[in-house]
Amino acid sequence: MARSIYLSSAEGHTGKSTIALGILATLTRTTAKVGVFRPIARSTAERDYVLDLLLEQSTAGLDYDTCVGVTYDDVHTDPDAALSRIVERYKAVEAACDAVVIVGSDYTDVGSPTELGYNARIAANLGAPVLLALGGRHTQSGVGEALGRAEARTADDMRQFAELSLAELRVEHASLLAVIVNRADPENLEEIVSAVASAIPGTTDVPVWAIPEDPVLVAPTMGAILEATDGTLIKGDKELLSREALGVVVAAMSMDNVLPRLVDGAVVVVPGDRTDVLLAVLLANASGTFPSLAGIVLNGGFELPEPIERLIEGVRSPLPVISTPLTTYETAVRITHTRGRLAAESRNKFDTALALFEQNIDGDALIELLDLNRSSVITPLMFEYGLIERARSERRRIVLPEGNDDRILRAAATVLARGIADITILGEPFEVRSRAIELGLDIAAADVVSPFDDVLRFKFANSYAELRAYKGKAAPTVEQARDTVTDVSYFGTMMVHLGLADGMVSGAAHTTAHTIRPAFEIIKTRPGVGVVSSVFLMALADRVLVYGDCAVIPDPTSEQLADIAVSSAGTAEQFGIEPRVAMLSYSTGESGSGADVEKVRDATAIVRERMPDLLVEGPIQYDAAADAAVAAAKAPHSAVAGRATVFIFPDLNTGNNTYKAVQRSAGAVAIGPVLQGLNKPINDLSRGATVQDIVNTVAITAIQAAG
Known part of the structure; x- marks a missing residue:
């Protein structure tokens, strides 16, 4: 039977989705099949965005419809029948999972009995302990709530609120697991935790945690504002529609009165016929001497005059400018009633939510409360979370040379927010930080270094010239070296x-050769290693395999192949994978002959000589290495056959095509290429790398740097 946890709140707008995301991430660290269940959804016609978000992070492989119980209409019509249906639907989910996160209703008027009471009744019937979410802000609508300025509850307010909520749980015989106060006053976290704990009768075993208020999570994005105002993006960078608006400035006054009222992260509402104010706001934002804005909304539906259009084009501001037909009042009201949503497409909110949960909630204690055992199966999400946890514990500094790429900036913000590593970004500091601010990213903790910084450039040039001096007449002069080292990879x-x-991650905008050539010249190979090679960490549905070499050496010799095998075994160990090495060929054992088979046979012999304790088999075919049934027929006495974890391909053509075939056909997550054999870690990215790919590679590099 699956372990389950029922997340319920005592009112609306508590940020329950933030907590649900954190719980799900915590459980997927140790448990293979974690599912999500929504007992009550708003309707069957409109998808629940919270459930969509959580399903993307779950590991049970269940579809949306399976994970929904009933609708609010069903509860209104017949609460008892709805409860029976919820139990029936939940049992199907429970049967397919090791753990289930049950996310209670969202306070859209269930009616009678009270909504918390009905959620408690569901939890009792599902046999799921309740994690009670209490809101640290007074619930209200309008400007204050939408823009994160709702009044904070005091510690005494929270105590009284907790007493009332816990009484409802007791009436319905629900079991209390823990309490989380979300959106709590950051200045009074300890007092709030203590006050809520005092409201729990008869026990001190129920943990109470508090997550502080963060304006990013409740602020609407410019994209949400565009939709809410029936607007059209007429100018600016559409990528910046993902930035959160942290305030509203209604600019229905003269230019000299508007400018002093601009605030960081604000959306500015400008009447469409006040082009003087529009231009002033655009220029103020571009100047760098005024607060950085989230966007502009032009109301009234006026078309911009052609000379103004040309002038704006000349300014080349990326700031989003939205046109809406609404009046100033209607525009302001719609903006201030637009709530921020923690949805799948909002990376900034996602990272902020996870970071807040990880920093304020004891995940290990939560797992212990649920009595969850660590799974022997390793899913891709479990492996990714494991990488991040290890990197966080090591806390190394990683340099990202491609500071002009938005993906790099987004990844840097994620890495910093979640404490995965310290970051140095290469680029002109003003340009890099300005672009990050435009994107709504917090990279304040990153070092931003110009590759033309004279102090470092001269220091690096002298060192590089000395390193290359042994090349004789081909060695560069110090003057030449000063030009060379301004290349971001160098x-x-x-x-x-x-x-x-401690390490470098590059390649999002550069070729593999451009990224790793300086490493060959400067970092060089470790003692006893003849070549630099690579592996992909292939996260399958239930385990992680190591594939090498799939990216660097086109046609390795026997000696190079042996080097690749030894390095790959070391990499496997470094990432917690017991190395059982399969030296792949088109024949198994003594069944085939030919130059290609002999190369693999010779390489296997070299590996055994160099590392007699390493489990290695070769030559061996892929099916015999991976499938126990085939292994029983082809290599019955092998300790590797059917159980291989490290697969060494005879050449780059075979390796590269195989990893891509497995990635596409088996749905594996391919993490890499991870370079190995260097004295210090340098890792290459695909030019199609996603933000998550970059984050994973940074984590891997930090782990490599820690040894």
Whole structure:
């Protein structure tokens, strides 16, 4: 039977989705099949965005319809029949999972009995303990609530609120697991926790945690504002529609009175016929001497005059400008009633929510409360979370040379928010930080370094010239070296070489050769390693395999193949994978012959000589290495056959095509390429890398740097 947890709140707008996301992330660290269940959804016609978000992070593989119980209309019509249906639907989910996160209703008028009471009744009938979410802000609508300025509840307010809520749980015989106060006053977290704990009768075993208010989570994005105002994006960068609006400035006054009222992160509402104010706001935002804005909404539906259009084009401001036909009053009202949503497409909110949960909730204690045992199965999400946890515990500094790429900035913000590593970004500091602010990203904790910084450039040039001096007449002069090291790949590699960073991740906008050539020249290979090679960490549905080499050496010799195998086994161990090495070929054992088979046979012999304790088999076919049934027929006495974890391909053509075939056909998550054999870690990205790919690679590099 699956372990379950019922997340319920005592009112609306508590930020329950933030807590649900954190619980789900915590459980997927240790449990293979974690599902999600929504007992009550708003309707069957409109998808629940919270459930969509959580299903993307769940690991049970269940579809949306399976994970919904009933609708609010069903509860209104017949609460008892609805409860029976919820239990029936839940049992199907429970049967397919090891753990289930049950997310209670959202306070859209269930009616009688009270909504918390009905959720408690559901929890009791499902046999699920309740994690009670209490809101740290007074519930209200309008400007204050929408823009994160709702009045904070005092510690005494929270105590009284907790007493009332807990009484409803007791009436319905629901079991209390823990209490989380969300959106709590950051200045009074300890007092709030203590006050709520005092409201729990008869026991001190129920933990109470508090998550502080964060304006980013409740602020609407410019994209949400565009939709709410029936607007059209007429100017600016559509990528910036993902930025949160942290305030509203209604600019229905003269230019000299508007400018002093601008605030960081604000959306500015400008009457469409006040083009002087529009231009002033655009120029103020571009100047860098005024607060950075989230966007502009032009109301009234007026078309911009052609000379103004040309002038705006000349300014080249990326700031989103939205046109709406609404009046100033209607526009302001709609903006202030637009709530921020923690949805799948909002990366900034996602990272903020996870970081807040991880920093304020004891995940290990939560797992212990649910009595969850660590699974022997390793899912892709479990592996990714494991990487992040290990990197966080090591806390190394990683340099990202491609500071002009938005994906790099978004990944840097994620890494910093979740405490995965310290970050140095290469680029002109004003440009990098300005772009991050435009995107609504917090990279304040990152070091931003110009590759033309004279102090570092001269230092790096002298060191590089000395390193290359053994090349004789081909060695660069110091003047030539000063030009060479301004290349971001060389500059970043020199930072790693001289200890200013522990590792480097690049390649989002550069070729593999551009990324790793400086490493060959400067970092060089570890003692006893002949070549630099690569592996992909292939996260399958239930385990992680290591594939090498799939990215660097086109046609390795026997000696190089042995080097690849030894390095790959070391990489496997570094990431918690017991190395059982399969040296792949088109034949198994003594069944085939030919130059290609002999190369693999010779390489296997070299590996055994160098590492006699390493489990290695070769030559062996892929099916015999991976499938126990085939192994029983083809290699019955092998300790590797049917159980291989490290697969060494005979050449790059085979390796690259195989990893891509497995990635596409088996739905595996391919993490890498991870470079191995260097004295210090340098890792390459695909130019199609996603933000999550970059985050994973940063975590891997930090782990490699820690040894």
